[in-house]
Structures are given as structure tokens and as C-alpha cells.
Amino acid sequence: MAGFVLNICGAPYTSQAPLSALRFARAALAAGHQIQRVFFYQDGVLLANALTCPPQDETHLTREWQQLAANHQLELLVCVAAALRRGILDQKEAARHGLAHHNLAEGFTLAGLGQLVDGMSSTDRLMTFSG
Template sequence: MTDKTLVLNICGAPYASLAPLSALRFAKAALATGHKIQRVFFYQEGVTLANGLSCPPQDEINLTKEWQKLAAEHQVELAVCVAAALKRGIIDAKEAARYGLEQHNLAEGFVLTGLGQLVDGMANADRTVTFNS
């Protein structure tokens, strides 16, 4: 079997579903076996993973930091649906200025983008795997 290029689509909320943790474990296993992850797209409730202000208890895994670490080590794009993020209060500096807000909370390493990035990834990757809950 040849190595595949993958896109992961995470729709479930961290700490309320297993989607982000299952996707993280899947990503680590895929990378360990030689596959490439082109992009991780956070959509629907999954965008809340990109909240730089979330602070889980110390005895729980910090999913945001784990995704940041994986992305940095393997040059994986962490794309966040801008419409879903704004609706849930996740905003970067550019959008904060656009809407006249003084603060922003998009975690470092994540980027707000449109659904076109998901479609582009699906068109160019060998496989897209979606994690809902």
C-alpha cells in the first residue's frame, strides 16, 4: 500500500465528543505509518478547539496544545471554518478589527478560512476522513 495524503475534517466539540481526540490519535497513527496529512479542517462545533482561551483541568489532555504540537512537528495546516468560528466566538486579530472588537482568541497555529479550503483539500488528497462525535 502506498502512502496516502489525507485531509481530516473534525466536526465534534472537544470535551463534549470524542471527535477531536479520535482524530488526533488517528493522525498520529497515520503519520507514524508514513502517510501525510495535508490539512485538518475544523468545522461546526469542532471550531471550538481553536479557542486559545480554553484551559482544561491539568489532569485532562489539552487538545488545542496537542493539535498545535502535531501541526508544528509535521507541517500540518490547522484550518478553521471562519463562519462557524465567528458564530461561536472564535476570532482572529483581522476579524476582530473588522468587527470593531478589542480582543481576539484564535489559538496560535490555527487559521480562519472558508469552506473552499475543505473542498480544495478533498479534491487534492487521496482520502478525507470526517470525525463527527
């Protein structure tokens, strides 16, 4: 069986990238493959915003990724530089920048590009989903 690192670059709700990656991840896991980590980069980091509230008749992509990660012990890593540019901060970054609030969704972790490279070096394939 193969091991994968997923790199998601497209924004939720304006790109098919996060939904396509989610479907790929579910199919790969069901087939017995491993997903070492999921890395959200560029506009893909918007998926990690805890304040996202899509209409009830749309898939709540943040929750779907959280559930998949919880069920399969997946790492959901968010590029810290891309996240900060787009106003997504964890408690530590909010304090560091003198902000009173943070909005990184539960189950997601801010990380540097080194985490993506590290994952690439220790897995079979990198799959990139972009908008």
C-alpha cells in the same frame, strides 16, 4: 502511502471527535502517510479557542494539535463562519467587527469551506470526525 484531509466537526471535551482525530493523525503519520490539512468545522472550531483551560488531569487538545502541527508542518484550518458564530476570532476579524480582543489559538488559521473542498480534490481520502 495515502494522503488525508481530516475534517473535525465535534466539540472538544463533549465529543470524542477531536481526540479520535488526533490519535488517527498520529498513527497515520507514524505509518508514513501524509496529512494535507486539518479542517475544523461546526463545533470542532471550539478547539481553536486560545482561552481553553482544561483541568490539569485532562488532555489539553488545543496544545496537542498545535504540537502535532508544528512537528509535521500541518495546516490547521478553522471554518471562519462557524468560528465567528461561536465567538472565535483572529485579529483581523476582531478589528472588522469592532471588537477589542481576539482568541484564535496560535497555529490555527481561519479559512472558508473552499479550503476544505480544495484539499479534498487534491488528496486520496477525507476522514470526518463528528460527535
